[in-house]
Structures are given as C-alpha cells and as structure tokens.
C-alpha cells in the first residue's frame with residue numbers, strides 16, 4: 001500500500017505520524033511510504049533520516065494526499081487537510097469527533113474511512129492508543145508541579161523529594177488510572193509522600209500491589225478528597241469517566257482551605273478538568289493562580305516532548321497501522337479492536353458513541369465495510 005505522512009499543521013504540534021523507525025517497518029513489509037518534506041523536524045529527524053529509512057520525500061501536503069492510499073497522522077485533520085482527503089482513502093490518526101461536528105461533516109463529505117486512535121480497544125477493554133499519551137502526561141505532571149512549586153514561580157518553595165532531615169512534598173493524585181499511576185511513580189521515585197485516590201477498589205488493590213505500600217491508596221469520597229487536598233503541596237487531577245466530562249472533585253470553595261503556593265496540575269483538563277477553577281492553558285503560558293493556588297492546565301502536555309511522545313505513540317499504533325496497510329479495510333473486519341476505531345466510513349458514522357453524541361445515524365461498521373468491499377469486488381469482476 002502507499003502510505004502518506006503529512007507534516008502536522010495544527011498550532012504547536014511537533015509530533016509526527018510515523019517515526020523513521022516505523023517507516024522502516026512499513027517498508028520492510030513491502031509498502032511504499034511518502035513523507036512530506038520536513039515532517040520530522042519537530043523530533044529532530046530530517047529528510048535524509050527518513051530517506052535512509054526507505055521513505056520517499058514528498059515536496060508538499062498536496063502530493064502526500066493525492067498519492068497515498070492511507071494517511072497516518074497525529075492530530076485531527078484541519079479544514080485544509082480534510083478538503084484534501086478523497087473517497088476510498090484510509091485516515092489513521094487521533095480524531096476526537098464527539099465534540100466536533102464540523103470536522104465530522106468534513107470527513108463524511110470527503111468519503112474517507114477514518115480510524116480514530118482514541119477509540120481502538122484491546123482485550124482488556126482499555127484504549128491502547130490513548131495510553132501512551134497518558135503515560136507521558138502523567139510523568140510530565142510531576143515535572144510541571146516541581147517547576148511551579150519554585151518560589152519564583154509563585155509556589156511554596158519546596159523541593160518535591162525534600163532532603164535528609166527535611167520532609168518531602170505531599171503529592172495527592174486524584175484518579176489512579178494510567179495518568180495517575182505514572183504521576184505516582186514519578187513522585188514516589190523523587191521521594192515525595194504520595195496518596196492516590198480512586199473510586200475503583202480493584203484498581204486501588206492493583207496499585208497497592210504495584211507500589212508495595214510505597215504509595216498510600218485511599219477510596220475517593222468527599223471526606224477523603226477534602227482531607228488529602230487540604231494537606232497537599234501538589235494535587236494531580238487524573239480522573240476519567242469514559243464518554244463524560246470530568247467530575248469536579250475540588251470546588252472553588254475548597255481552594256480556600258488549601259496551602260498558599262500549593263500546585264494543582266489538572267491533566268484531565270481535556271475533559272473539562274476536575275477542579276472547578278480549571279481552565280485550559282498553553283505551553284506558552286501554562287499557569288495561573290486562584291486564591292494563591294497555582295493551576296497548571298495544559299491540554300496537550302505530550303506536545304512538549306514530541307520525540308518521546310512520537311516514539312511512544314508509534315510503538316502503540318504500529319501493529320494496527322501495519323494491519324491496515326496489509327489488508328486495507330479487511331483488517332477492520334478481521335479485528336474487533338481495530339473495528340472499534342472506525343469512526344467514519346464513506347459518509348456514515350460507524351461508532352455508536354460518536355453517532356449518539358452528535359445526534360447522527362449510526363451504521364454498523366461490519367455492514368458498512370462489507371458493502372464497500374462487495375461493490376469493489378463486483379467492479380473488478382465486471
């Protein structure tokens with residue numbers, strides 16, 4: 001198959017759909033890979049590195065979109081990109097269509113088959129292509145907290161791990177999923193006193209085993225949240241209720257009882273955030289204070305470390321991408337987890353939750369793809 005990798009054009013996005021290492025895997029499997037000029041600049045991989053990996057360098061996005069049978073990206077296509085997509089092409093990228101009717105209609109009109117990273121599933125009911133970015137964000141959350149705790153940044157002026165004879169920071173993690181676990185691991189590794197709160201008892205049991213008692217686990221309730229948050233130097237917001245906005249676990253009123261110069265890092269800001277006082281910020285201007293509590297609410301944290309993030313993303317997307325490249329849309333019929341990723345197919349919405357949240361009709365993905373393949377076969381036969 002001919003695979004196309006355009007340069008990301010969304011503001012402040014430096015990741016790339018395929019790393020040079022991933023290109024080698026596609027080429028070794030017999031595919032042709034076209035990479036747009038300077039697509040890898042954000043991760044320090046220039047065109048010669050891609051050429052050495054076996055890619056053909058395309059002069060612009062127009063060449064990529066008109067040549068490729070499958071486009072591999074990172075961010076959702078921007079308006080000028082969805083206008084370049086054409087019927088029969090496969091698009092493999094993050095889409096986040098539920099809150100984005102404009103993009104959804106753009107993709108439907110293009111006739112593309114769009115597989116969204118964020119809805120591909122695995123055998124344990126998890127979202128394997130979302131997890132790597134949560135791992136990155138969880139680890140970054142503690143770096144961000146450490147930076148904001150510095151006195152000249154308005155923080156309490158304490159070192160996360162303390163030093164011998166001086167107590168470390170108290171780090172409280174709300175939500176012990178992927179983000180929360182990686183944040184807890186970093187904080188504990190630095191020597192902080194760490195508590196993780198979660199609503200799921202099985203998850204708390206897993207965390208207790210994982211950290212061998214090094215991290216305190218607490219069932220999340222109004223009382224425990226208050227107790228922990230009021231005593232905290234750092235609070236990491238890492239809750240997720242799939243398909244819903246994040247619950248506001250820390251109210252505006254509660255901030256008054258927190259330590260001045262304490263830091264909250266609301267990683268869940270992409271789902272609205274779990275602090276009532278959170279609003280999205282950017283890498284250029286990441287923090288603000290409310291009642292003396294520093295808020296860090298960057299919605300695309302992994303974008304600040306595009307090299308690590310692109311490699312982590314590619315590790316997860318590669319097997320699915322290779323299956324799509326080898327079998328085309330048949331891969332969606334063969335693998336129920338990849339099928340869960342098919343959001344749009346030839347002008348129809350093929351993901352039930354996306355259809356529901358946009359109030360559009362849902363088309364069963366198996367029926368939709370089978371119908372397309374039947375039409376193609378009968379065309380070839382005649």
Ligand SMILES: NC(=O)c1ccc[n+]([C@@H]2O[C@H](COP(=O)([O-])OP(=O)(O)OC[C@H]3O[C@@H](n4cnc5c(N)ncnc54)[C@H](O)[C@@H]3O)[C@@H](O)[C@H]2O)c1
Pocket residue numbers: 130131133134135137174175176177178179180197198199200203220238239240241246247249266267268269270271298299300301302
């Ligand atoms: N800002 C960023 O750049 C960035 C990057 C990656 C992920 N995220 C976001 O971080 C959030 C967490 O992602 P994740 O991958 O860790 O999700 P996850 O599903 O792995 O974990 C979420 C955890 O929250 C727990 N939870 C739900 N309700 C709770 C409550 N009331 N109290 C305590 N715990 C509760 C769940 O039991 C679960 O263990 C998501 O909103 C995700 O989109 C943001």
